[in-house]
Amino acid sequence: xxxxxxxxxxxxxxxxxxxxxxxxxxxxxxxxxxxxxxxxxxxxxxxxxxxxxxxxxxxxxxxxxxxxxxxxxxxxxxxxxxxxxxxxxxxxxxxxxxxxxxxxxxxxxxxxxxxxxxxxxxxxxxxxxxxxxxxxxxxxxxxxxxxxxxxxxxxxxxxxxxxxxxxxxxxxxxxxxxxxxxxxxxxxxxxxxxxxxxxxxxxxxxxxxxxxxxxxxxxxxxxxxxxxxxxxxxxxxxxxxxxxxxxxxxxxxxxxxxxxxxxxxxxxxxxxxxxxxxxxxxxxxxxxxxxxxxxxxxxxxxxxxxxxxxxxxxxxxxxxxxxxxxxxxxxxxxxxxxxxxxxxxxxxxxxxxxxxxxxxxxxxxxxxxxxxxxxxxxxxxxxxxxxxxxxxxxxxxxxxxxxxxxxxxxxxxxxxxxxxxxxxxxxxxxxxxxxxxxxxxxxxxx
Amino acid sequence: xxxxxxxxxxxxxxxxxxxxxxxxxxxxxxxxxxxxxxxxxxxxxxxxxxxxxxxxxxxxxxxxxxxxxxxxxxxxxxxxxxxxxxxxxxxxxxxxxxxxxxxxxxxxxxxxxxxxxxxxxxxxxxxxxxxxxxxxxxxxxxxxxxxxxxxxxxxxxxxxxxxxxxxxxxxxxxxxxxxxxxxxxxxxxxxxxxxxxxxxxxxxxxxxxxxxxxxxxxxxxxxxxxxxxxxxxxxxxxxxxxxxxxxxxxxxxxxxxxxxxxxxxxxxxxxxxxxxxxxxxxxxxxxxxxxxxxxxxxxxxxxxxxxxxxxxxxxxxxxx
Numbered sequence: 001x002x003x004x005x006x007x008x009x010x011x012x013x014x015x016x017x018x019x020x021x022x023x024x025x026x027x028x029x030x031x032x033x034x035x036x037x038x039x040x041x042x043x044x045x046x047x048x049x050x051x052x053x054x055x056x057x058x059x060x061x062x063x064x065x066x067x068x069x070x071x072x073x074x075x076x077x078x079x080x081x082x083x084x085x086x087x088x089x090x091x092x093x094x095x096x097x098x099x100x101x102x103x104x105x106x107x108x109x110x111x112x113x114x115x116x117x118x119x120x121x122x123x124x125x126x127x128x129x130x131x132x133x134x135x136x137x138x139x140x141x142x143x144x145x146x147x148x149x150x151x152x153x154x155x156x157x158x159x160x161x162x163x164x165x166x167x168x169x170x171x172x173x174x175x176x177x178x179x180x181x182x183x184x185x186x187x188x189x190x191x192x193x194x195x196x197x198x199x200x201x202x203x204x205x206x207x208x209x210x211x212x213x214x215x216x217x218x219x220x221x222x223x224x225x226x227x228x229x230x231x232x233x234x235x236x237x238x239x240x241x242x243x244x245x246x247x248x249x250x251x252x253x254x255x256x257x258x259x260x261x262x263x264x265x266x267x268x269x270x271x272x273x274x275x276x277x278x279x280x281x282x283x284x285x286x287x288x289x290x291x292x293x294x295x296x297x298x299x300x301x302x303x304x305x306x307x308x309x310x311x312x313x314x315x316x317x318x319x320x321x322x323x324x325x326x327x328x329x330x331x332x333x334x335x336x337x338x339x340x341x342x343x344x345x346x347x348x349x350x351x352x353x354x355x356x357x358x359x360x361x362x363x364x365x366x367x368x369x370x371x372x373x374x375x376x377x378x379x380x381x382x383x384x385x386x387x388x389x390x391x392x393x394x395x396x397x398x399x400x401x402x403x404x405x406x407x408x409x410x411x412x413x414x415x416x417x418x419x420x421x422x423x424x425x426x427x428x429x430x431x432x433x434x435x436x437x438x439x440x441x442x443x444x445x446x
Numbered sequence: 447x448x449x450x451x452x453x454x455x456x457x458x459x460x461x462x463x464x465x466x467x468x469x470x471x472x473x474x475x476x477x478x479x480x481x482x483x484x485x486x487x488x489x490x491x492x493x494x495x496x497x498x499x500x501x502x503x504x505x506x507x508x509x510x511x512x513x514x515x516x517x518x519x520x521x522x523x524x525x526x527x528x529x530x531x532x533x534x535x536x537x538x539x540x541x542x543x544x545x546x547x548x549x550x551x552x553x554x555x556x557x558x559x560x561x562x563x564x565x566x567x568x569x570x571x572x573x574x575x576x577x578x579x580x581x582x583x584x585x586x587x588x589x590x591x592x593x594x595x596x597x598x599x600x601x602x603x604x605x606x607x608x609x610x611x612x613x614x615x616x617x618x619x620x621x622x623x624x625x626x627x628x629x630x631x632x633x634x635x636x637x638x639x640x641x642x643x644x645x646x647x648x649x650x651x652x653x654x655x656x657x658x659x660x661x662x663x664x665x666x667x668x669x670x671x672x673x674x675x676x677x678x679x680x681x682x683x684x685x686x687x688x689x690x691x692x693x694x695x696x697x698x699x700x701x702x703x704x705x706x707x708x709x710x711x712x713x714x715x716x717x718x719x720x721x722x723x724x725x726x727x728x729x730x731x732x733x734x735x736x737x738x739x740x741x742x743x744x745x746x747x748x749x750x751x752x753x754x755x756x757x758x759x760x761x762x763x764x765x766x
Contacts, residue, residue: 236526236532236593236596239521
């Protein structure tokens with residue numbers, strides 16, 4: 001009989017792996033996940049100031065040398081992206097308030113020429129008074145550039161005014177040039193390790209992959225069962241193999257497909273995030289990524305690559321448990337109904353179990369040690385997603401992991417037992433969808 | 447080895463609202479072609495499914511070739527063509543057949559060889575090699591052939607066909623009859639269920655008529671006809687019946703019932719009546735006999751007589 005289970009598993013596995021859908025999903029999902037993870041960072045990095053802010057003219061009508069201070073700050077600011085080898089600095093033009101309109105016009109014309117300056121900054125008495133400065137240029141709508149200019153000018157004004165108030169120059173420059181960074185590090189019972197962001201991304205990634213995989217392959221198995229039933233091939237098959245064995249073979253075969261896909265997803269995602277992540281971010285910020293967004297790219301890079309093998313192993317184990325639990329329920333649903341529409345409806349209770357778990361993921365991401373998180377660790381329908389997720393975010397003791405796996409395994413035994421009974425009767429029942437009372441009867445009589 | 451291909455003893459199957467099979471016992475001799483006859487809803491499919499261990503009887507026992515049908519591997523020697531036919535639509539024909547053969551314990555290389563032979567035999571390789579096509583690319587007729595191949599691919603000693611003629615065109619129906627006769631010649635046992643008595647009468651060695659889940663009668667076709675006791679005479683008289691002849695035809699010692707259609711008479715003989723004596727009396731009475739044929743009742747007549755219109759219980763499941 002074991003041999004026949006393997007024959008069924010082989011068919012389920014090969015027929016699915018051969019399909020084009022499998023190939024597409026296996027490749028597209030990691031690209032998608034990498035994309036949604038990297039895109040916000042890419043945008044954030046993009047929104048930092050670009051090298052363009054150095055390609056400007058500064059029309060200084062303050063007479064206080066404020067323009068030189070701003071130019072110096074822009075050149076030295078390490079958070080402004082720099083194209084290697086580009087040594088350009090802002091051109092400072094000291095003008096009198098009377099000359100300003102004419103010089104402004106001339107500079108504006110220069111901006112309009114190709115390959116000249118990007119724009120010009122006008123500093124006046126109003127600037128010195130801490131009120132306003134003006135900027136005109138091609139990058140006027142680039143938020144990162146404008147933020148940078150505003151902060152640099154503000155800084156220069158503060159320095160200038162502090163000096164006027166008689167504060168010692170070295171104190172002022174010390175205050176104005178120091179940049180402030182918040183460095184975060186994950187601290188657990190086992191000691192320091194990885195950055196906080198790395199754990200977050202790893203946890204979220206694993207949770208998402210497990211959830212999607214269970215939903216996708218669970219529904220897949222349901223459709224497979226339904227197809228066998230509606231195409232009436234089921235009767236020939238179960239004249240050769242017990243329905244329980246057929247169900248077992250299906251779960252193993254489709255589970256194998258899921259496992260193959262999981263491994264491919266982990267592998268491809270890890271590759272993309274490890275190697276492409278930093279490259280994409282670098283490209284986005286032209287080299288200033290690390291400075292503009294301290295730790296972020298490193299966090300992404302490490303999130304999968306730096307993840308402990310034990311976490312991956314536990315994640316795969318919980319995938320198997322979660323898959324068996326949900327797949328057998330989905331198979332039972334497939335055996336109960338007669339059409340795709342009925343199946344969608346009958347699958348709602350199963351889907352609710354899954355979705356309710358997924359909704360909790362948001363909360364657990366914020367606080368992976370909350371009472372809710374601990375409760376969900378011990379429920380067989382949520383632990384397969386929650387435990388690997390929590391392992392990415394915090395430290396879960398091996399005893400808890402083992403205990404939770406045991407509970408999940410018991411849950412699997414129950415769901416397989418229940419499903420096998422529904423399956424056995426349902427596969428040969430055509431006609432209307434059973435009511436709950438009829439379903440209870442099937443389970444009792446099977 | 448037992449002489450019986452199938453031995454069913456006192457089998458009962460109850461469903462919620464009704465009894466599908468009621469204390470059914472039947473024996474199928476090895477090497478015979480056996481007809482399981484009955485109206486729709488009589489319990490034919492339920493019986494067949496119990497033989498195949500697809501559903502469990504509530505009581506009674508079933509053996510195949512002398513071993514309980516629950517013995518591991520025993521069903522590998524059985525080929526089954528269900529009434530509701532179907533194959534994996536999206537799968538390649540060759541792979542479906544390989545899968546079903548492997549489930550019956552045939553190794554992949556042996557199965558591949560047989561698949562080629564069968565596809566050729568059913569001319570599924572003539573215009574193109576349909577073995578490499580997907581099942582849903584095949585016409586209905588071709589799908590039926592593939593299904594039939596799947597039933598026989600593992601060369602079973604017992605073949606069970608549930609309503610095999612339903613949905614077959616005359617050409618495929620003839621091919622099926624030929625195939626069944628060939629199986630018989632090779633010493634295989636074939637059981638088929640049908641409610642078309644003509645097919646059963648021509649093909650079967652033995653039959654069992656069931657109705658309302660109960661056996662009405664069973665045995666060899668000859669013994670069933672003999673046991674029925676009804677003997678009919680087809681009589682054609684040139685120039686109609688004269689006075690003396692009419693008297694003979696009305697004699698209750700000879701004739702129980704006489705249907706008269708001008709010159710054609712269908713007589714049901716009285717029990718123990720001697721047909722030869724009747725013939726002599728008719729000649730003596732001056733009848734101009736053009737035809738005098740002693741006929742056994744057809745299975746159809748027996749079926750109608752024994753089962754009747756009431757044999758079909760209304761409101762029963764459609765599974766036979």
